[in-house]
Amino acid sequence: MASLREIQSRINSTKKTSQITKAMHMVSASKLSKAELNAKSFNPYMEKIQEVIGAIASGAPDATHPMLESRPVKKTAYLVITSDRGLVGAYNSHVLKAALGKIRERHTSKDEVVILSIGRNGVDFFNKLGYNVVQSVIGVSDHPTFAEIKDITREAVGKFIDGEYDELYMYYNHFVSAISQEVTEKKVLPLSDISSMKSTASYEFEPSAEAILEVLLPQYAESLMYGAVLDGKASEHASSMTAMKAATDNAMELIDDLTLSFNRARQAAITQEITEIVGGVAALE
Amino acid sequence: MSTIKVNIVTPDGPVYDSDANMVIAVTTTGELGILPGHIPMVAPLEIGAVRLNKGSSTERVAVSGGFLEVRPDQVTILAQSAELAEDIDTARAIEAKKRAEERLQQKQGDLDAKRAELALRRAMNRLDVAKGKI
Numbered sequence: 001m002a003s004l005r006e007i008q009s010r011i012n013s014t015k016k017t018s019q020i021t022k023a024m025h026m027v028s029a030s031k032l033s034k035a036e037l038n039a040k041s042f043n044p045y046m047e048k049i050q051e052v053i054g055a056i057a058s059g060a061p062d063a064t065h066p067m068l069e070s071r072p073v074k075k076t077a078y079l080v081i082t083s084d085r086g087l088v089g090a091y092n093s094h095v096l097k098a099a100l101g102k103i104r105e106r107h108t109s110k111d112e113v114v115i116l117s118i119g120r121n122g123v124d125f126f127n128k129l130g131y132n133v134v135q136s137v138i139g140v141s142d143h144p145t146f147a148e149i150k151d152i153t154r155e156a157v158g159k160f161i162d163g164e165y166d167e168l169y170m171y172y173n174h175f176v177s178a179i180s181q182e183v184t185e186k187k188v189l190p191l192s193d194i195s196s197m198k199s200t201a202s203y204e205f206e207p208s209a210e211a212i213l214e215v216l217l218p219q220y221a222e223s224l225m226y227g228a229v230l231d232g233k234a235s236e237h238a239s240s241m242t243a244m245k246a247a248t249d250n251a252m253e254l255i256d257d258l259t260l261s262f263n264r265a266r267q268a269a270i271t272q273e274i275t276e277i278v279g280g281v282a283a284l285e
Numbered sequence: 286m287s288t289i290k291v292n293i294v295t296p297d298g299p300v301y302d303s304d305a306n307m308v309i310a311v312t313t314t315g316e317l318g319i320l321p322g323h324i325p326m327v328a329p330l331e332i333g334a335v336r337l338n339k340g341s342s343t344e345r346v347a348v349s350g351g352f353l354e355v356r357p358d359q360v361t362i363l364a365q366s367a368e369l370a371e372d373i374d375t376a377r378a379i380e381a382k383k384r385a386e387e388r389l390q391q392k393q394g395d396l397d398a399k400r401a402e403l404a405l406r407r408a409m410n411r412l413d414v415a416k417g418k419i
Contacts (some may be wrong), residue, residue, distance in 0.1 A: 041298030048294060048363055052327055052354055146296040146365060203354070206328040207314050215313075215329035215352050219365065226296050 004269065007262040011255055018251030024087065025244035031142050032178065032237035038143055039175070039230045046227055049220050052203075056216070059202050060209035066161055067217045070190050075112055075165040077134075078103060079156060079188070079225065080126070081172035081232040082119035084138060088236055089243035091173060091181070092121040098183040099171040100129070114165055116156055118149065118229060134159075144233060146226055153222035160189045172228045173235035179242055181235040188224050191217060289321040290359040291337055293346055293367050300367045301346060305337040308360050310353055319355055326355040332406050334414045335362060345370040347414035349407045373415040382408035 056063060080099050082092045107113050115126045117136040126133050137152045160168055168189040173181040205212050286306050293301035308319045311333035329352045337344040351364025385405035389398060 038298075042296055044299065045294045045296050045363060048354065048361055052352070052363075055327070150365070202325065204324055204326040206312065206317075206326055211313065212327050212329055212352060215350065219351065219363070222365070223296055 004265050011258045014251050014254050018248050021244045021247040028237045028241035035234040035237050055203050056209050063209040065213040065217055067191055071166050073166045076167045077114045077165040079116040079170045080122040082122035083236045084120040088240040091239035094183050095171050095173055096125050149229055153225045157218045157221050170228055172232040175231050175234040178238045287321040293362045295367050305339050307338040309336040322357050323355050328353050332410050345414050347411045370414050373411050375415050378408050378411040
């Protein structure tokens with residue numbers, strides 16, 4: 001059995017760790033509630049855009065735009081949203097595993113794939129595997145504003161229009177609840193689902209439906225990506241919260257075990273001392 | 286005087302939500318004034334100022350593109366960024382303008398030049414709106 005002092009020092013260090021993880025748990029919890037608010041304030045914008053696109057799709061079904069057309073796929077882009085730091089449980093590994101699995105399933109050569117990454121973990125992961133990471137954003141704040149990721153979304157849409165790749169998929173953790181996040185795959189480009197958006201409103205288009213699509217579709221695709229970043233951030237905070245909660249619980253359990261063996265060791269030491277004294281007295285008689 | 290509801294929404298949340306007598310916006314085909322009871326319409330916007338006339342006062346909002354959705358009782362402006370004149374950080378706008386000018390002068394490829402030009406226009410628009418010039 002370890003000495004009393006050894007056990008005591010392990011108890012102390014575990015206590016300190018648990019204090020840190022507990023603090024991180026609470027920080028993540030407050031960040032999560034803020035992230036949920038952010039996602040909520042983004043919703044009206046998205047809904048409105050979808051409504052107008054739906055109105056164009058049903059009001060002027062012949063309107064065309066390069067972003068709506070599927071073309072033969074030579075190159076595919078994957079936008080992967082991860083976190084910058086660790087301590088978030090399985091948040092990153094889930095999304096990276098899902099993305100890599102799909103990429104390996106769909107493509108035989110790495111030349112067919114380009115990676116866009118938001119978050120350090122994704123950049124490192126795909127760089128190490130030798131994939132072509134064409135663009136990345138590191139250091140997105142805990143409560144991202146649209147301006148922070150505008151560059152990557154604009155580029156992502158621009159390169160699709162220029163024909164550098166013919167499809168764009170997005171991988172992120174969808175926030176279901178504080179204890180459950182789901183890896184989600186979404187096809188961003190070409191935008192194929194707009195005809196399913198129904199709208200009751202009918203509008204005059206000034207100057208034309210095409211001219212509006214020209215402005216609207218890039219804005220819509222960029223919003224999809226921004227929405228995913230907000231969703232991913234909420235998941236990140238939730239995941240971090242759960243991970244830190246588990247760490248705190250484990251530390252508490254460990255402290256209980258250690259305290260038990262500390263008490264046993266203390267008791268054993270006392271018993272031994274008494275035996276020694278009794279033995280000493282017996283020897284004197 | 287009748288009024289029309291005006292909403293200005295960006296990805297970061299609503300920027301403006303109030304009533305106005307008339308909304309004047311710069312669309313790609315020119316300036317457009319909207320009074321209450323306008324037919325439903327959608328139009329893309331230029332980088333420019335949206336003016337909201339309310340009684341005798343006028344409020345200005347700098348928008349960078351986006352589009353305008355009109356219904357008889359409501360105007361919604363959806364832009365990637367929008368700022369009320371009094372919220373504009375002039376120091377930052379001047380900084381952005383300088384950066385864009387420098388980038389324009391270096392001229393690295395068409396794409397960069399185009400982007401710098403847009404950035405310059407956005408910065409100048411924000412400055413103009415902040416000063417109440419337009």
